[in-house]
Each structure stands twice: as C-alpha cells, then as structure tokens.
Amino acid sequence: xxxxxxxxxxxxxxxxxxxxxxxxxxxxxxxxxxxxxxxxxxxxxxxxxxxxxxxxxxxxxxxxxxxxxxxxxxxxxxxxxxxxxxxxxxxxxxxxxxxxxxxxxxxxxxxxxxxxxxxxxxxxxxxxxxxxxxxxxxxxxxxxxxxxxxxxxxxxxxxxxxxxxxxxxxxxxxxxxxxxxxxxxxxxxxxxxxxxxxxxxxxxxxxxxxxxxxxxxxxxxxxxxxxxxxxxxxxxxxxxxxxxxxxxxxxxxxxxxxxxxxxxxxxxxxxxxxxxxxxxxxxxxxxxxxxxxxxxxxxxxxxxxxxxxxxxxxxxxxxxxxxxxxxxxxxxxxxxxxxxxxxxxxxxxxxxxxxxxxxxxxxxxxxxxxxxxxxxxxxxxxxxxxxxxxxxxxxxxxxxxxxxxxxxxxxxxxxxxxxxxxxxxxxxxxxxxxxxxxxxxxxxxxxxxxxxxxxxxxxxxxxxxxxxxxxxxxxxxxxxxxxx
Amino acid sequence: xxxxxxxxxxxxxxxxxxxxxxxxxxxxxxxxxxxxxxxxxxxxxxxxxxxxxxxxxxxxxxxxxxxxxxxxxxxxxxxxxxxxxxxxxxxxxxxxxxxxxxxxxxxxxxxxxxxxxxxxxxxxxxxxxxxxxxxxxxxxxxxxxxxxxxxxxxxxxxxxxxxxxxxxxxxxxxxxxxxxxxxxxxxxxxxxxxxxxxxxxxxxxxxxxxxxxxxxxxxxxxxxxxxxxxxxxxxxxxxxxxxxxxxxxxxxxxxxxxxxxxxxxxxxxxxxxxxxxxxxxxxxxxxxxxxxxxxxxxxxxxxxxxxxxxxxxxxxxxxxxxxxxxxxxxxxxxxxxxxxxxxxxxxxxxxxxxxxxxxxxxxxxxxxxxxxxxxxxxxxxxxxxxxxxxxxxxxxxxxxxxxxxxxxxxxxxxxxxxxxxxxxxxxxxxxxxxxxxxxxxxxxxxxxxxxxxxxxxxxxxxxxxxxxxxxxxxxx
Numbered sequence: 001x002x003x004x005x006x007x008x009x010x011x012x013x014x015x016x017x018x019x020x021x022x023x024x025x026x027x028x029x030x031x032x033x034x035x036x037x038x039x040x041x042x043x044x045x046x047x048x049x050x051x052x053x054x055x056x057x058x059x060x061x062x063x064x065x066x067x068x069x070x071x072x073x074x075x076x077x078x079x080x081x082x083x084x085x086x087x088x089x090x091x092x093x094x095x096x097x098x099x100x101x102x103x104x105x106x107x108x109x110x111x112x113x114x115x116x117x118x119x120x121x122x123x124x125x126x127x128x129x130x131x132x133x134x135x136x137x138x139x140x141x142x143x144x145x146x147x148x149x150x151x152x153x154x155x156x157x158x159x160x161x162x163x164x165x166x167x168x169x170x171x172x173x174x175x176x177x178x179x180x181x182x183x184x185x186x187x188x189x190x191x192x193x194x195x196x197x198x199x200x201x202x203x204x205x206x207x208x209x210x211x212x213x214x215x216x217x218x219x220x221x222x223x224x225x226x227x228x229x230x231x232x233x234x235x236x237x238x239x240x241x242x243x244x245x246x247x248x249x250x251x252x253x254x255x256x257x258x259x260x261x262x263x264x265x266x267x268x269x270x271x272x273x274x275x276x277x278x279x280x281x282x283x284x285x286x287x288x289x290x291x292x293x294x295x296x297x298x299x300x301x302x303x304x305x306x307x308x309x310x311x312x313x314x315x316x317x318x319x320x321x322x323x324x325x326x327x328x329x330x331x332x333x334x335x336x337x338x339x340x341x342x343x344x345x346x347x348x349x350x351x352x353x354x355x356x357x358x359x360x361x362x363x364x365x366x367x368x369x370x371x372x373x374x375x376x377x378x379x380x381x382x383x384x385x386x387x388x389x390x391x392x393x394x395x396x397x398x399x400x401x402x403x404x405x406x407x408x409x410x411x412x413x414x415x416x417x418x419x420x421x422x423x424x425x426x427x428x429x430x431x432x433x434x435x436x437x438x439x440x441x442x443x444x445x446x447x448x449x450x451x452x453x454x455x456x457x458x459x460x461x462x463x464x465x466x467x468x469x470x471x472x473x474x475x476x477x478x479x480x481x482x483x484x
Numbered sequence: 485x486x487x488x489x490x491x492x493x494x495x496x497x498x499x500x501x502x503x504x505x506x507x508x509x510x511x512x513x514x515x516x517x518x519x520x521x522x523x524x525x526x527x528x529x530x531x532x533x534x535x536x537x538x539x540x541x542x543x544x545x546x547x548x549x550x551x552x553x554x555x556x557x558x559x560x561x562x563x564x565x566x567x568x569x570x571x572x573x574x575x576x577x578x579x580x581x582x583x584x585x586x587x588x589x590x591x592x593x594x595x596x597x598x599x600x601x602x603x604x605x606x607x608x609x610x611x612x613x614x615x616x617x618x619x620x621x622x623x624x625x626x627x628x629x630x631x632x633x634x635x636x637x638x639x640x641x642x643x644x645x646x647x648x649x650x651x652x653x654x655x656x657x658x659x660x661x662x663x664x665x666x667x668x669x670x671x672x673x674x675x676x677x678x679x680x681x682x683x684x685x686x687x688x689x690x691x692x693x694x695x696x697x698x699x700x701x702x703x704x705x706x707x708x709x710x711x712x713x714x715x716x717x718x719x720x721x722x723x724x725x726x727x728x729x730x731x732x733x734x735x736x737x738x739x740x741x742x743x744x745x746x747x748x749x750x751x752x753x754x755x756x757x758x759x760x761x762x763x764x765x766x767x768x769x770x771x772x773x774x775x776x777x778x779x780x781x782x783x784x785x786x787x788x789x790x791x792x793x794x795x796x797x798x799x800x801x802x803x804x805x806x807x808x809x810x811x812x813x814x815x816x817x818x819x820x821x822x823x824x825x826x827x828x829x830x831x832x833x834x835x836x837x838x839x840x841x842x843x844x845x846x847x848x849x850x851x852x853x854x855x856x857x858x859x860x861x862x863x864x865x866x867x868x869x870x871x872x873x874x875x876x877x878x879x880x881x882x883x884x885x886x887x888x889x890x891x892x893x894x895x896x897x898x899x900x901x902x903x904x905x906x907x908x909x910x911x912x913x914x915x916x917x918x919x920x921x922x923x924x925x926x927x928x929x930x931x932x933x934x935x936x937x938x939x940x941x942x943x944x945x946x947x948x949x950x951x952x953x954x955x956x957x958x959x960x
Contacts, residue, residue, distance in 0.1 A: 259689075259690045259720075263642075263687070266641040266642050266687075267641075287518075287565075291609070292573070292609070292611065295572075317725070319753070320725075320747065320756055320790070321756045321758075321788070321789075321790020321791075321792070321798060321800045322747070322756070322758050322788050322790060322800070322802075325788075326727060326745065326747075329625075329716055329718065329727045329728075329729045329743060329745075330718050330727060331623050332623065332624050332625040332694060332714070332716035332729060333625075333692045333693055333694050333716040333717055333718040333727065333729075334685065334687070334692035334694065334718065335623050335624070335685075335694070336639075336644065336685065337692065338623070343518070343563075343565060344565070344577055344603070345519075345563045345565065345577060345579045345602075345603055347621075347623055347628075348579055348602050348603060348621060349561075349563065349579070351628065352602060352656065365931075366879075366892065366894075366916050366931055369852075369853055369855075369881065371848065371855065373824075373848075373850065373851065373852035373853040374806070374824055374826055374848050374850060374853075378627075378741070378764070380627065380655070380766060380767060381627040381628055381655075382627070382628050382655070382656050383655065383656045384654045384655045384656050384657050384661075384664065384665075386665060386772070387654065387656075387657060387664055387665055388593070388656055388657070391593050391594075392593045395532065395590045395591055395592075395593065396530070396532040396533060396590075397532040397533030397534050397535070397547065397550065398533055398547075414816065414817060417816040417817070418816055418817070418819075418820060420811065420813035420814065421811040421813045421815075421819060421820045421822075422820055422851065422852065423777060423779075424777065424778065424779050424780045424811035424812070424813060425779070425780060425782070425808045425811060425820070425822070425851050425852070426851065426852050427766055427768075427774060427777060427779040428766045428779075429852060431768075431774055435670055436670045436772060436773050436774075437670045439773065439777075440670075440773070453773075453776065453777045454776060454777070454778060455777070455778030455780075455811075455812050456812040457778065457812075458776070458778055459737065462737060463776060466707060466708050466711075466735050466736075466770050467707035467708055467709075467735075467770040467771055468706070468707060469702075469706065469707050469771060470707075470770060470771060470772060470773050470775075470776060471776070473670070473773045474773065
C-alpha cells in the first residue's frame with residue numbers, strides 16, 4: 001500500500017469517525033432532552049450560563065411578585081453587560097407571549113399560602129427542575145406542577161366545576177382552531193348519556209362549560225336561544241375562530257316509550273321540548289291552530305341551530321291491516337288524538353264527499369243493498385236514513401206509494417204475512433222506502449187490521465212517558481187510559 | 485229557485501264569515517289559513533224502476549225498469565280554517581257546500597238544498613280551556629251528530645271533559661229534523677230539537693276511553709227525541725290491541741251497538757289476527773214510531789287475518805257469522821232466515837315502481853240479500869303528479885225482499901293530475917251492465933256514471949315537506 005493511498009485511507013477514516021461522533025452526540029442530546037419532564041424545557045434564554053450573575057430571580061423578573069403581568073426583563077437590562085464592548089451585544093427580546101387560558105396571580109397565590117399557614121414557595125418550586133442545580137432548566141410552570149401541591153384535585157381536574165379559579169373562558173383566550181381542538185375532553189363527556197343529559201350539569205356549572213366552549217357551541221344544537229344558562233356562556237369575539245360544530249340530538253329516554261307519541265302532549269312545553277324542537281317540528285303533525293306549547297316555540301326559520309326535523313308519519317295503529325274498519329272506534333275513543341294530525345274538516349270531507357273522493361267506491365250505489373242489509377257499515381252513523389236513503393229511492397222509483405199488494409216484494413210469496421220478522425230484523429231497510437203512514441194504515445187503531453206492531457217486551461208506560469207524540473201516531477188519545 | 489228559511493240563514497252566516505275573514509281590518513286579518521276549494525260535476529244515467537202493468541204475468545201490477553234517464557249536478561265545496569285573527573288562540577273553521585242541479589230527468593238527491601254549511605264555527609283555545617261556537621259535528625260512538633250551538637272543553641294532563649248544547653240537526657243533513665224530513669216523513673214534530681251532551685275522556689296509561697251522554701228534547705219539552713250514552717275504549721295489552729264500544733239507549737231502556745275487538749300481531753307485525761264480537765241494533769228517534777216496533781239486534785262473531793309478507797304486498801281475509809235475536813212475530817209457513825254470513829279477501833300489491841294492483845272478493849248472504857262481488861284495479865303513477873286507475877267489477881246480487889236481482893259486469897277508470905302543487909284535477913267514469921237475472925236482458929238497469937273535479941289547496945299542509953336533518957361538519 002503506498003503512502004498516498006494510506007494517507008487517503010486515514011483521511012476517510014477520520015471523516016467517518018467525526019461523522020459517527022456527531023451522530024452519537026446528536027442522538028445523545030436528543031436522548032437527554034427526551035428525559036426532561038414533558039413540556040418543561042429550557043426557554044430561549046441560557047439561564048444556567050447566567051446563574052452566577054443573578055443570585056435572585058427577581059433581579060430580572062422584578063414584577064413577578066406584583067401580579068400576573070408579563071414578567072420578562074427589558075432588553076435594556078441585557079444591554080448593561082452585552083453592550084458590544086464588555087460583552088457582545090445581543091438582540092434577545094424574551095419569549096413571545098403564548099396563548100393560554102390559565103389565569104394565575106403570583107401575589108394572590110402567595111397571599112393564599114400565607115393565609116393558610118403554608119410555607120412560601122420559591123421560584124424554583126414551579127419553574128425549575130427540582131433535582132437539578134438552580135437555573136439549570138427554567139420554563140413556564142406546567143399543570144403538573146400545580147398538582148404537586150393540589151394533588152387532591154388532580155384526579156378529576158377536568159371535571160371540576162370551579163374551572164374559573166384557574167382558567168378564563170374560551171371566549172377570552174386567543175386560542176387558534178388547532179389549540180381549541182387540542183383541549184382535553186373530560187371523562188364525563190365520554191359517557192353515553194352525556195350529550196342528552198348535560199343540561200343539568202350545564203345549569204349548575206356553566207363556568208365549567210365556558211372554559212372550553214363558547215355560546216356558539218350551545219347554539220349549534222340548542223334552538224332555545226333564550227335559554228338563561230346559554231346566556232351565561234360568553235359568546236366568541238369576532239376574531240376567535242371556532243371549529244365547525246355538528247348538531248347532535250340524542251333521543252331522550254322518555255321518547256323510547258312506544259306510547260310516547262300519544263302521551264307527549266301532556267308534558268309538552270316550551271321548556272321541556274324547546275332544547276331540540278322548534279314549532280316547525282310540531283306542525284309537521286299538529287294541524288293549526290296549534291296548541292299553546294307549540295305556539296311558544298320558535299320556528300325553524302328563526303333559529304340558527306338545525307333542530308330536530310320531524311316529519312309526519314302515520315302512527316303504528318294506521319299500519320294495521322284492518323285500520324279502516326277500526327278507525328271509527330279509535331276516533332270515538334280519542335277524537336283529540338285524530339285532530340292532532342287531521343284537519344277538523346277532514347272527517348266530513350271524506351264521509352260526506354262528492355263522488356270520486358268519498359270512502360264509498362263509485363259503484364257502491366249499485367251493490368249497496370246487500371251491504372246495507374248486513375250493516376257492515378253503519379249507514380245511520382252518517383246518513384239520516386229516513387231522508388237520505390228514501391229521497392234517492394223515491395227518485396229511482398223504489399219509494400213506497402202507500403199501496404198494499406203485489407209489486408215490489410212480489411219475489412217473496414205471502415210477503416205480508418211474513419214481513420214482521422223482516423221488519424224487526426232490518427227495520428232500517430224498511431224505513432229507507434216506507435213512510436210511517438204505510439205502517440199505520442194497517443197497524444194503527446184506526447187501521448185496516450189493527451195488528452199490534454209492538455214486540456213481546458214492549459213497555460207501553462215507558463213509551464208514553466218518553467214521547468207520547470209517537471204513540472198518538474197510531475192511537476187516539478192515551479192508550480193507557482190516562483190523560484191524553 | 486226559492487230558498488228555505490234555513491238555507492237563507494245558512495247563506496247569510498257563510499257570507500258573514502267570509503266577509504269577516506276577507507274584509508276585516510289589518511290586525512284582524514288571518515295570519516294563516518289553510519283549506520281547499522273543490523268543484524265536482526257528476527253525471528249518472530240509469531233506468532229507474534216504475535210501477536206498471538206490462539210484463540207482470542199473473543200479477544196485475546209490478547215494478548219494472550223504466551226508460552233511460554240521466555241527471556247531472558255540480559257541487560262546490562269551500563273548506564277553510566283560519567287562525568291568528570288578532571286574538572291568541574282564536575280560529576275559525578268553515579266547510580260550506582253549494583249544490584246545483586245541472587239538468588236531467590230526475591232530481592239529484594240534496595240538490596233541492598242549494599247551500600249547506602257542513603261546519604261553521606269559531607274556536608277559542610286558552611290554556612286548558614277550549615270554547616267553540618257555531619255549527620259543529622261530533623265524531624263519537626253515537627255517530628256524527630251535528631248541532632248549532634256551543635261547546636266548552638277543559639283538558640288536563642290525561643283527562644278531558646266537555647259539555648255542549650244547541651239546536652240539534654238531522655244527521656248528515658245539517659238541517660233541523662222537522663225541516664229536513666218535511667214531505668218525506670209523517671208525524672214529525674213541527675218544532676226544533678235541543679241537544680245537550682257531555683263527554684269525559686281519559687288516557688290512563690296506554691288506554692284511551694271516552695264516555696258520552698246525549699239528550700235530545702223537543703223544544704216545548706213535551707217529550708224526548710233521544711237519550712243515549714256511549715263508552716268507547718282503545719288500549720293495548722302487551723302486543724295486543726283492544727278496542728271496544730258500547731252504547732245504551734236510555735230512551736228505550738236497552739243496549740244499542742257494541743263491539744269488542746282484540747288484535748294481535750305476529751312475526752314482527754307481518755301477521756295481524758283480529759277477533760271481534762259485535763252487536764248491532766238500529767237507533768231511531770223517539771219522535772217516530774219506528775222504535776216502537778222494537779227492532780231486534782244481531783250479534784256477530786268475526787275473525788280477520790292480515791298478512792304482509794313483503795312491504796309491497798298486503799293481503800287480508802275476514803269472515804263473520806251473525807245471528808239475529810228472536811223477532812217474536814207470528815211465523816207463517818216458514819220463518820225467514822235469522823243467520824247471516826259474510827266473508828271477504830283482498831290483496832294490494834305494488835309489483836313495480838309506480839304500479840300497484842288491488843283486488844278483492846266479498847261474499848254476503850243472510851236475511852234480505854245475497855251478494856257475491858269481485859273487483860280489481862290496476863293503478864299506475866307514471867310520475868308524482870299523475871295517477872291513473874283502471875278497474876273492473878262483477879257481482880251477483882239476489883235481494884230476497886226486492887226486485888233487482890241479477891248479475892252485473894262493469895268497469896271504470898279514473899285519473900288524477902296535480903297541475904301545480906296546489907291545484908289538482910281528477911275525473912273518472914264507470915259503466916255497469918246487467919248480464920242476467922230473473923227478468924233477463926229485457927229488463928236491464930245499466931248504469932253509467934262520470935265525474936270530474938278540480939281542487940285548489942289553500943295554505944301549507946304541514947308535514948308534506950319531507951325534511952331531513954341539517955348536519956354541520958366538525959366535531960366541536
């Protein structure tokens with residue numbers, strides 16, 4: 001191996017060794033740095049290098065004991081030594097202020113300690129590493145430092161109701177969106193029922209809410225804009241940029257009752273419903289004029305929050321295969337339930353509708369006789385059978401002419417001798433064609449046959465007492481012999 | 485054309501209401517109103533029965549179908565509910581119908597009553613109280629009685645009571661009974677009838693029940709027109725639904741109609757089985773002689789099954805047997821039937837988007853008649869605004885006590901088109917041709933019907949707009 005070659009090899013080896021040394025040094029420095037308490041790192045000032053020059057911290061941070069104002073020395077103080085002649089001049093201007101929501105008053109804290117008889121704290125108590133030499137590492141105090149004394153609050157720090165002792169409301173900070181997003185989520189916010197059940201806590205601990213939220217967050221969901229608790233949460237100033245919010249409306253436990261839809265009216269009020277619902281939700285079902293609880297709610301158009309947006313779906317009862325047959329009884333049992341969703345005119349519109357819109361099929365007139373006999377539909381619920389049926393039957397030639405004999409009932413032999421049973425079984429059918437005089441001409445006391453039409457259980461005394469007028473249609477005077 | 489006193493009064497009331505609603509000063513103008521205006525024209529052609537002597541065989545006279553006659557009528561409905569009339573809780577509701585005979589060979593029923601106020605009342609709701617005054621209609625276990633008068637209701641948490649009273653109106657006619665029945669009936673009171681009533685409604689748990697009492701008295705207090713009470717209940721027990729109704733005629737001292745139905749869903753409500761026990765007896769005013777004839781009741785047992793194997797397919801079947809009470813009349817030769825039966829099946833199938841098929845069959849036989857009827861319809865909705873229906877029907881009908889037995893085949897069509905969101909047009913027609921029967925083809929009663937309607941909706945129908953949740957984006 002030549003000398004020149006050997007020299008090149010030594011040169012390369014030296015470079016490699018230096019490079020490796022540099023890497024090791026960097027790694028070591030990083031390792032040491034990683035061992036420092038999280039967040040407690042040297043600020044941008046070589047405190048340790050100046051340790052011999054400043055026996056007390058207040059030499060530079062003179063205003064610390066007086067209050068919470070910025071406690072950094074002026075650059076002039078540095079220039080007394082770093083004047084460019086004695087020592088090189090420097091341009092240090094102190095750390096830039098970091099947005100915080102912590103409010104801390106050194107003087108007040110010292111007074112509290114003194115009042116409690118606790119030993120006074122030194123600067124190093126909070127701002128230096130306890131095990132290291134003085135001013136080796138100096139930084140802002142961390143939350144963990146507070147808990148070194150206030151340990152009894154450490155476990156549930158994020159669920160304390162008295163956040164405003166140490167923190168200012170979010171609306172008073174200069175946090176950016178990233179910093180707001182980084183705010184820790186308290187454990188109680190993670191529970192399943194928190195979104196729906198936070199109202200009581202918010203009413204008690206509004207200041208706690210305000211530490212991390214502004215009123216805008218409340219109003220992203222709440223439609224009750226006049227809620228007094230929301231009013232106590234400061235609104236964000238214009239310059240505070242907030243993360244966008246998602247409206248969430250968890251279903252309250254009360255709503256899980258299958259009968260909730262039919263029961264909610266009893267407890268409905270602006271206070272009970274107005275957190276999530278606007279009157280627009282109510283009138284999705286309730287026809288106007290709406291109940292007072294509905295009137296008291298704002299409309300969807302008048303609030304910023306989306307609110308729960310309900311739509312009108314038929315109740316479960318309407319899905320039954322036999323609902324149309326059942327709805328009459330259901331309506332009779334609870335008419336108010338029907339008029340919640342249906343116009344008060346809707347029953348009449350259908351039951352007494354012109355052709356094409358009625359619940360009767362268009363050809364029902366042709367096939368109605370057998371149905372009318374069986375009373376599958378109770379005709380008399382809607383129709384005055386003595387007029388409605390009879391007037392049409394008269395027009396179609398079926399109305400009685402008062403004569404007796406063959407003709408209409410000629411399909412049945414000896415009809416007159418058997419008509420009594422038919423009349424008792426289907427008297428409504430008789431009435432749809434016959435007038436009372438058709439019967440009286442035979443059954444009346446002055447009639448042709450004087451056959452009593454009364455049944456075996458007829459109570460003449462009661463009948464006379466109720467309506468003597470109807471008795472006198474057949475009888476002349478009081479048939480009981482009393483005063484007529 | 486001359487108007488009756490009642491019709492003239494109705495016209496004046498309707499005109500006054502419309503005048504108030506439209507011409508009132510600004511603060512009283514309705515903030516909101518909802519309703520409709522509908523016009524309908526109807527036509528029918530048929531062959532009415534006529535008593536004659538030709539073709540009667542051994543009988544001297546008989547009923548036969550006469551010559552073809554036609555008739556047409558038009559009706560105009562105006563329904564309106566207005567609120568925000570300057571007084572909190574005040575609303576007004578009117579439903580007025582005008583009828584006009586357009587011509588033809590016979591008088592279309594009710595066209596002699598040109599203007600009819602079906603509903604016309606003002607309502608004031610304040611807190612738990614509701615006061616209503618005007619022409620009202622009740623939906624009750626005692627039917628649909630109407631009256632001109634006032635009602636007062638009080639609502640508690642799960643309880644409601646109301647009382648009402650006024651001039652009673654003939655059912656379905658909205659006229660005083662003596663006026664409505666004049667010329668058609670005899671022995672009618674020549675005076676009005678007052679209605680007094682009260683109802684109590686409660687909602688204990690999942691149940692709803694309403695008890696009601698009605699008393700109608702002649703104006704001179706010379707007698708009762710009716711005195712009835714009813715109890716209607718609906719409730720749920722476990723998965724089953726129960727509904728019941730019973731009314732009692734205090735005037736005649738007997739129970740009237742009754743129903744007890746239990747429905748049980750199975751298999752996630754795809755099956756529904758309903759069992760019912762019913763009782764029916766007609767109700768007649770005490771001012772007529774009809775109730776003195778003591779009509780008997782029938783009791784029916786009915787079973788129904790509904791099955792929806794898919795959301796697009798629903799089927800139903802039901803059957804019932806009813807038995808009439810002992811008429812207590814003298815039996816000559818052989819008694820009439822006292823048992824009736826009925827059965828029905830129907831199906832509704834949405835077999836593809838916009839298309840659906842409906843079909844059904846009904847069988848009814850018992851005292852007085854027999855009906856075997858089948859029908860089907862195909863509905864097509866090519867768009868949300870247009871709906872078309874073609875239907876067919878055939879039935880055989882035997883009327884034990886009457887003429888008119890025979891078989892008939894018919895068909896029809898209907899169409900509905902929403903011209904705009906507020907204006908809808910509809911129309912249809914149908915024909916029925918008799919195809920047989922004892923009297924044969926020589927005695928047809930073919931019918932043809934047609935109708936058309938236009939309906940204008942006023943105001944906004946709540947809930948029609950399908951609203952979805954509006955979501956934000958982030959998480960805080």
